[in-house]
Amino acid sequence: MTAMTPAGDFRTSYRADMSLFATRNTRLAVLLGVALLALLPLPSLIRQYLENGGGLAQSYDDFLAVFDIGRYGLGLLIQIGFLGIAALGLNILVGFTGQISIGHAAFFGVGAFSSAWLHDHGLPVLVCIPLSGLMTTVVGIIFGLPAARLKGLYLAIATLAAQFIIEDFFARAQWFTGGVAGRGTEPPALFGFSFDREETYFYVVLVAVVLMFVAAANLMRTRDGRALIAVRDHYLSAEMMGINLAYYRTLSFGIASFYAGIGGALYAHYLQFVSVEAFNIGFSIQFLGMVIIGGLGSISGSLMGAAFMVVLPEVVQAGADAIAGGPVDQALKLGANISFLRDMVVGAVIILFLVFEPDGLAHRWRLIKAYWKLYPYSH
Amino acid sequence: MDWNLLLPLLLNGLIVGALYGVVAMSFVLIYKASQVVNFAQGEFLLVGAWVCWYFLTEWHLPFWAGFLFTMAFMTLFGIILQVVVLRPLIGEPVISVIMATIGLGMFFQALMKWIFGVFARPFPPIFATERVELLGLQVQPVYLMSLAISVVIMAAFAWFFTASKHGLAMRATAFDQQVAQSLGISVPKVFAMSWAISALVSSVAGVVVGAVNGVSSALSFYGIKVFPAVILGGLDSIVGAVLGGIIVGLLENLAQYVDATWLNWGNMYAIAPFYALILILLVKPYGLFGTKNIERV
Numbered sequence: 001m002t003a004m005t006p007a008g009d010f011r012t013s014y015r016a017d018m019s020l021f022a023t024r025n026t027r028l029a030v031l032l033g034v035a036l037l038a039l040l041p042l043p044s045l046i047r048q049y050l051e052n053g054g055g056l057a058q059s060y061d062d063f064l065a066v067f068d069i070g071r072y073g074l075g076l077l078i079q080i081g082f083l084g085i086a087a088l089g090l091n092i093l094v095g096f097t098g099q100i101s102i103g104h105a106a107f108f109g110v111g112a113f114s115s116a117w118l119h120d121h122g123l124p125v126l127v128c129i130p131l132s133g134l135m136t137t138v139v140g141i142i143f144g145l146p147a148a149r150l151k152g153l154y155l156a157i158a159t160l161a162a163q164f165i166i167e168d169f170f171a172r173a174q175w176f177t178g179g180v181a182g183r184g185t186e187p188p189a190l191f192g193f194s195f196d197r198e199e200t201y202f203y204v205v206l207v208a209v210v211l212m213f214v215a216a217a218n219l220m221r222t223r224d225g226r227a228l229i230a231v232r233d234h235y236l237s238a239e240m241m242g243i244n245l246a247y248y249r250t251l252s253f254g255i256a257s258f259y260a261g262i263g264g265a266l267y268a269h270y271l272q273f274v275s276v277e278a279f280n281i282g283f284s285i286q287f288l289g290m291v292i293i294g295g296l297g298s299i300s301g302s303l304m305g306a307a308f309m310v311v312l313p314e315v316v317q318a319g320a321d322a323i324a325g326g327p328v329d330q331a332l333k334l335g336a337n338i339s340f341l342r343d344m345v346v347g348a349v350i351i352l353f354l355v356f357e358p359d360g361l362a363h364r365w366r367l368i369k370a371y372w373k374l375y376p377y378s379h
Numbered sequence: 380m381d382w383n384l385l386l387p388l389l390l391n392g393l394i395v396g397a398l399y400g401v402v403a404m405s406f407v408l409i410y411k412a413s414q415v416v417n418f419a420q421g422e423f424l425l426v427g428a429w430v431c432w433y434f435l436t437e438w439h440l441p442f443w444a445g446f447l448f449t450m451a452f453m454t455l456f457g458i459i460l461q462v463v464v465l466r467p468l469i470g471e472p473v474i475s476v477i478m479a480t481i482g483l484g485m486f487f488q489a490l491m492k493w494i495f496g497v498f499a500r501p502f503p504p505i506f507a508t509e510r511v512e513l514l515g516l517q518v519q520p521v522y523l524m525s526l527a528i529s530v531v532i533m534a535a536f537a538w539f540f541t542a543s544k545h546g547l548a549m550r551a552t553a554f555d556q557q558v559a560q561s562l563g564i565s566v567p568k569v570f571a572m573s574w575a576i577s578a579l580v581s582s583v584a585g586v587v588v589g590a591v592n593g594v595s596s597a598l599s600f601y602g603i604k605v606f607p608a609v610i611l612g613g614l615d616s617i618v619g620a621v622l623g624g625i626i627v628g629l630l631e632n633l634a635q636y637v638d639a640t641w642l643n644w645g646n647m648y649a650i651a652p653f654y655a656l657i658l659i660l661l662v663k664p665y666g667l668f669g670t671k672n673i674e675r676v
Contacts, residue, residue: 285481
């Protein structure tokens, strides 16, 4: 190694200040992380392939089984992926622009339904996904326009109205959503190869996550991205510096809707069925929870928040299973009420994070990194 | 025009609207005093109604005793929420405070479902059930009672804020915190008191609705219906909140009538206030009586 890793943030040029990754090592770490993620479905794929194509030595199978996280694990990662994309959109709105939306799940649903609807009209799924993002953007801007002229609180209330109006629309618009029965759809396919299993769909989501997160990171380096942050930090000063507040608030809302739409489309083609009831206000609150827990105004935090929100119910479930049948379980009737327990934990976690760690997991992660950077001389 | 259908709907709108007005009033109280937008207002109704239900059916208390216990409980509940959750968040951005109340709402809704189940449970009969004749309409006395209670609460609010010492202290705090402090008003106490009163008044509305329709988690929807009402009335006006609530109640039932007679879309009852909300935000965002200091951009 010719150059040592700097022990701090020593940028000497504007060019360096604008780089996506602070140091070469962070860039390497991120690339390595993505590469490792890309390897994850492989053990499962190989095992299935060899099982179909004939025998596999037991010892090899045992070896691969160690790294095989299974369909369930991959399914969780896929969920983290599409929820993370939608949460990132919300974070651009809430964390970077300082506007609040309580209707994100409705826009997520618009994306899911429009992708399924477009696919029914003969478009290939991989075209439907970005198109549905654009459709959601249009819907988002329609609802964002009246409120974009006003301050954050009013957007919160307008999006609350949007949540109920869109939910009502879903239940009403048979042609678009399939009504109460819901709408089925197909997995994406490319050159005749169908991404119809967790092992293969994982790659679709991974590519989408990388694209969307790099796009967001780049957005924040542009004039527009800095304008959004200026609007958040002090809207009067921003306006004096020539930033058109209404334009940037609407833009931010449009971007948030676009991300929600993409996330929703990925959700639709993963489950291959979209139900009308899925996109309720509780889901919207979960998105807000992801953003708060992950860290307001942090790009990587959005993914951490989504991961937290996906893993949390699993942990609650595991905890409940561990004491199942015991006296505590009998007294509290955990088995039948596990979904309420999950909601309670989510609500409590949101409050606890707001009170004790308002900067979210992203901040905690920075602290952990800072601690190890100078270990053992951190103090 | 089908008056036989319209008149009961309008009366129903007035009764429900008065209840919305009461809840909206307690929402505005918190907003005015502590600048907190309370998304957990509906859960106050829910918790209050369930607690009262519990006292009445499990402890077999007479109604007045159960009601008094509920009011005492809700006062404590409001104070504890303010001190434990909202006080540490003073000075944080609006988003954090809003999120905290949303988290509270989620928490208590799930908790109530866990403890009391998801199905609606009826209150033990409190008022006489014979119907009364009013303006040629058959009306259940429960509804009249609920209207009367709403009016009493509103009158009590009016008295509290114009004549009582604490009410004046609260208005002073809402007007200017620093000046209020310099006059010897304890701002933290005022904050706690506003939450206590808000929880108390909302829970009365919750008990009334519960006595009429049975208690279920649908009660918390009142907390969401509050938003069209307060935006219509102006976010920081108590009179506006009452009027907004009544208008939203009437609007719902009119939408129901229009829907049933001509449109046949279904569900307009629940959704019309939100269309109205978007419209008001477009045309007159500070509402009927709100302070016109919203910066438009």
